Amino acid sequence: MGTGPAVVIGGSGADAHWISLRDRREGVSPAESVAAARAQGAGPVLVEPFSAEDLPLIAERADGTVVGAAWMRDSGLVRAAARLGLPVLVQRDPSATLEEWLEVAGHCVAEGNDGVVLCESGGRTLPGGATPDLALMRAARERSGRPVLAGLGADPALAAAAIAAGADGLLLDPSSTERDVLAAREAVKIVGALTRRETPDSVIAAREAIDRVDAALAVLLERRAELAGTIQRLKPVGGFAGRDADRERRLVAEMARRAPVLGEARLAPIMNAVIEAGLHLAEERRSAPRD
Missing domain, CATH: 1.20.59 (Chorismate Mutase Domain, subunit A)
Incomplete structure (x- = not known):
């Protein structure tokens, strides 16, 4: 099982926020999208680029980069994102094997960036949310020794199961409601207290x-x-x-x-x-x- 408190990444009230510049809204610039995410709270902001053109903005205004499942296999963009020096969250492409997923983390390390976090979001979906492969998530954690998040889409129903399975955090859709975030945080607090050993230093x-x-x-x-x-x-x-x-x-x-x-x-x-x-x-x- 993991150690330390698990985190919730998503919408308002989460420990950290993330946005995808792939979901461009008409009339809203990437800079405005990042600023809106920053305004949601005091936590870190993670940004998924649409293309390499977004990387300078991410380097300047974001706290981390998201390698989305849709471009996990784009090694050029992955390596360029890693060279920013920011923490990198790598989502698994639904069709990618464990080895292929971990290989992407290896590309980041090869560029001198060891701050890699993995995210398993699964390939199947339930109404309102993704269905992560919790067994694969555990295998990735054991094989890599890296933190692994469980991507739940917009539905926190599997939050407790994910934390019990060893997830180091939960990734909710950026559009997740405050109620969804609170439900996920409650699972992190209650189930995490039973399954995650903490060694606080203050x-x-x-x-x-x-x-x-x-x-x-x-x-x-x-x-x-x-x-x-x-x-x-x-x-x-x-x-x-x-x-x-x-x-x-x-x-x-x-x-x-x-x-x-x-x-x-x-x-x-x-x-x-x-x-x-x-x-x-x-x-x-x-x-x-x-x-």
């Missing part, structure tokens, strides 16, 4: 990592409380009178196996508080007046 970074873990904890605790309430409704004897001390001890022992640093002695009072909170919630709901 107090601020450590607190941000803790915030991500706490977010995942909140979701899991809420789910546990709901399931505990279901058990209370099904048990012959519910509430505090129906507590099973032996089961709770086994639960703590099993948790200690997964959290040996905390151990049973520290986990026991934590789980006791969690269990009691669920029981209190179940009792409150049972005694609440019904409409």
